[in-house]
Amino acid sequence: MRAVIGRQFGGIGDLSLEDVPSPSLESGTVRISVRAAGVSFANLLFIAGKHQNRPSLPFIPGTEVAGIVTEIASDARTELQVGDRVCAGLPSGGFAEEAIVDAANVFKIPPSLSFAGATLFPTIYATAYAGLVWRANLKPGEHLLVHGAAGASGLAAVEIGRALGARVIATAGGESKIAAAKEFGAHYVIDYKRDDFRDPVLKITGGRGADVVFDPVGGDVFDNSLRCVAPLGRLLPIGFASGRIPQIPANIVLVKNLTVIGLYWGFYMAWGKTKADAALRGRVKTLFEELFALHGAGSLRALVDQTLPLSQFGDGLRRVERREVIGKIVLAPGD
Structure with missing residues (x-):
């Protein structure tokens, strides 16, 4: 698969688009064919090694994705099915054609919500x-x-x-x-x-x-x-x-x-060393149901400023860095 790779902490210029092996499905996880990945200011901190969620090297940036479920671990406790349209939050790995995500952090999106717009929901x-x-x-x-x-x-x-x-x-x-x-x-x-x-x-x-x-x-x-x-x-x-x-x-x-x-x-997505308990994870599920209801009522419009192919990840990150964005920059790995 194609993915944006960082082999050292630094700036946007230290990232490269590479062909890498698809990630392995782990216990309790879901594989997503990524159709859209959100770009944020937090990505810049992550790339520089200054984010509280500091990755090991090498890393793939990206914490917000939307796409289609293609595989589910046998022990994953989830109602999701292969083929579902979903959005997901993950500590890293979003700037890629595929992502492996904790099943508890994957949420089925309504038909009215585009993949690009759905990237605004996970974080x-x-x-x-x-x-x-x-x-x-x-x-x-x-x-x-x-x-x-x-x-x-x-x-x-x-x-x-x-x-x-x-x-x-x-x-x-x-x-x-x-x-x-x-x-x-x-x-x-x-x-x-x-x-x-x-x-x-x-x-x-x-x-x-x-x-x-x-x-x-x-x-x-x-x-x-x-x-x-x-x-x-x-x-x-x-x-x-x-x-x-x-x-x-x-x-x-x-x-x-x-x-x-x-x-x-x-913390609520259990990304760090301190894990949210089961009750909080249940609240997260309810929160997404409430957010999708607000979107259905027209209260949340999920503004996408620009959608770029994955190969133009640097352009998207630089626009965020220059404070030029109104709404969300989105990368489309399939384009």
């Missing part, structure tokens, strides 16, 4: 939903501040926040990204390239501040969010696209009675 929509519903307990009428609102993670939070009945305040940079955030459900959009978001957020909320902050950016954005979050507010740091991991002043957390809530979606 992007799942992270936003788990963060806003499970962790932050976002309530109807609350103000939700979403940063990086035109990227895949941000747009997902905008859509889910709107579906949950929140008043969504989005930050994005530039006219096209502002327009996308508005189109996908933000009630208010702030162009961070022109304005500091603190004062507009306080004005929108009548001086109180945002009840929940969804932050995939980190750095200065997180620091400034502390200045416009409401008392008893909840902050969700779900990534550090800015490149700087912020330090949290405990005095502000104390004075405002804040809750800073971590969310690593890989």
